Amino acid sequence: MEKLYEFFNRKIKDTPLDFIRYKYDEIKWNGRFFGLVGPRGVGKSTMLLQYIKQNLSTNDTLYVSADNLYFTNNSLVDLADKFVKMGGKHLFIDEVHKYHGWSRELKQIYDSYNDLQVVISGSSILDIYKGMADLSRRVPIYEMQGMSFREYLRLFHNIEVPAYTLDDVLSHKVELPTEHPLPLFKDYLHHGYYPFGKDEEYEMELLQVINQTMEVDIPQYLEINASVGRKLKQLLMVVAESVPFKPVMQKLADVTGISRNNIPDYLNNIERAGMIVQLRDSTGGIRGLGKVEKLYLDNTNLIYSLTPSNADIGNVRETFFMNQTRVKYDVVSSTISDFQINDLTFEIGGRKKGKKQIEKAAHGYVVKDDIESGYANVIPLWTFGLLY
Numbered sequence: 001m002e003k004l005y006e007f008f009n010r011k012i013k014d015t016p017l018d019f020i021r022y023k024y025d026e027i028k029w030n031g032r033f034f035g036l037v038g039p040r041g042v043g044k045s046t047m048l049l050q051y052i053k054q055n056l057s058t059n060d061t062l063y064v065s066a067d068n069l070y071f072t073n074n075s076l077v078d079l080a081d082k083f084v085k086m087g088g089k090h091l092f093i094d095e096v097h098k099y100h101g102w103s104r105e106l107k108q109i110y111d112s113y114n115d116l117q118v119v120i121s122g123s124s125i126l127d128i129y130k131g132m133a134d135l136s137r138r139v140p141i142y143e144m145q146g147m148s149f150r151e152y153l154r155l156f157h158n159i160e161v162p163a164y165t166l167d168d169v170l171s172h173k174v175e176l177p178t179e180h181p182l183p184l185f186k187d188y189l190h191h192g193y194y195p196f197g198k199d200e201e202y203e204m205e206l207l208q209v210i211n212q213t214m215e216v217d218i219p220q221y222l223e224i225n226a227s228v229g230r231k232l233k234q235l236l237m238v239v240a241e242s243v244p245f246k247p248v249m250q251k252l253a254d255v256t257g258i259s260r261n262n263i264p265d266y267l268n269n270i271e272r273a274g275m276i277v278q279l280r281d282s283t284g285g286i287r288g289l290g291k292v293e294k295l296y297l298d299n300t301n302l303i304y305s306l307t308p309s310n311a312d313i314g315n316v317r318e319t320f321f322m323n324q325t326r327v328k329y330d331v332v333s334s335t336i337s338d339f340q341i342n343d344l345t346f347e348i349g350g351r352k353k354g355k356k357q358i359e360k361a362a363h364g365y366v367v368k369d370d371i372e373s374g375y376a377n378v379i380p381l382w383t384f385g386l387l388y
Contacts (some may be wrong), residue, residue, distance in 0.1 A: 001082060004070055008063045015049040019155045021195075022163070022388045023047065023144040029055070031140065033110055035096075036121040037128045038144035039274025039298070040209045040217075043195045044121045045094050047144070052092065061090040066099035076105040080113060090117045096131075097122040103131030110139075123213075127221050129272070145274075145327050146299055149185060149385020152192035153177055157184065164386045166329060166341065170365060172374055174383045182372060185382040189316060193301040193323075206305045210236075213273050222269065231256050232266055236297075239276055240306035243315050244294045247278075267295070274298055277322055282332045282340065293333035299323045317348050317369050317381060324384045336360055348381070 021043050027036070029051055038044050052061055062083055064070070070079075076099060083091055096102050102120075109118060122128045132139055153159040161177045168174060178184065191197040196205055214236060219229035234256045247267070253260040270276050277298050280290030296319045297303050303311050303319060318338060325331050325341060334340040337347040337357045345361035347353065351370040355377075358364025368374070369381040 001070075001079070004062065004064050004068065004079075007065075007068065009058065011049055011063060012053050012058065015046060015053050017050055017053065019151075019195075020050055021047050021144065022148065022151060023142060024051070027142050028140075031117075033118050033139050034120075035128055035132055035139065035141040036119070036144060037141055038123070039146065040123040040213060041194045041196055041205070042144055042146045044123070044144055046195070048092050048094065048119065048121060052090075056090055060088055061092070062088060063092040063094065065094045066096045066102065071099055076102065077108055080109045080116065080118075084113050084116055089115065090119070092119045092121075094121050095123065096120040097127035106131075123217070127217075130221070145323075146193040146301075147195060148324055148327070148388045149188050149192065149382060150177075150388070152188045152197075152385075153184065155195060156187075156192065156198060161386055163388055164383070166325070166344075166387065169383045169386070170344070170379060172379075174386060176372065177386075180372065181382055182370065185385070188385065189300040189320060190304045191301065193299045197301070203305060206301065210275070210302070210305065213275055214270075218269055218273055228258075231258050232270065235263070235266065236270060236275055237306060239295050240297055240303060241310070242295075243312050244279075244296055244318050246293055247295050264292075267292075271298075275302070277326065279322065279331070279333050279339075290332065296322055313350070313369075314348075317350075317367075320381065321346065321348050321367060321384055324387055327388045329387075334361075337364070 024047055036044050036048065049063060052063060064079070076093070080091060106118065106120065109116070128141065132141055147155065150161045150163060153161050159177050164174055191202060194206065196202060199205060214233040215226065215229045218232060219226060235252065235258065238252060238255055249260045249263050252263050258266065267276065267278060271278055275298055277296050278292045279294040279296065280292055283290040300316050300320050300323070303316055321339065322331060329341045332340045334345050337345050339346040343363055345358055345364040346367050347357045347364070348367045351368055353366055353368050355366050358366060365377045365379050367379050367381050367384070371380050374380050
């Protein structure tokens, strides 16, 4: 286990504390057993290490990655047993989905070591949910999304901005974080959703995230071959190249060569993996089983990565609104406009967008891009990036 501790100590030493993701304060860190999931590259591992560095002792804590060569000849159960006998109290297992049979062994650990805290994390959201369902319904799973515009301002430009509620935004209580926020907002749309957006090789790294998710994570979960994985990637490209559209299953089947009957399930899996989001009607909401009205890529960075030369600005605006608001609110389609949150109706557009489509709305708002400040029921688009 010496190599594991060397790896752990190196990771702790290199973990920065100057920027901490929004999810940190929402997690009940004292829980005996819980999981953290989210799309690849959003900072899950760093956040776990930050908690350890700030709150726990390395004398009774261990952080491991489940793809470590140690597990070639050792099991998770063996590790837990040795760790507890050495006085270990807090075991963090990252990328747990990369360990074959992890859920079965974790259930054994859960049942055998009452005084051991176990925290797991993974980028394959599908595998984690499947495994945790087998493990125990009592184990909570926290989901973390990519960065908000507010977090981008803090990490990329050291600009401190408080998180606002939706009511704050609609009541024009948002203060300008900088004299002119729009140039920074445009940069965020291209490069700000993932913490590694500051890297020189960002575009290449993001494409690797996409490829790994579509060609490895989803096919492994569904137990399908690589050729179907490539078709799923083609399905993702169809969404990327389209203005938000109502999905016609037969049309998607014709374009991709995927069976029409399989496409709804594939879309659900791609959504759970953090690559797309499906806007549903009010019968079930985004977290329910409502009828799918539109398909979007998960975030605007994916749009500019997959369609760098022909990104539709209307698509970008709607994708941003959907991406930022869904973290805290249940967003559904509107029968008269673009989006509905509770009894509030939102129409998304540019500076010249009119109010005609929300005339019949009880509480309607026009959300405009390319404006710094709003008035009455006209709200700047960028301000919805300060909700988390």
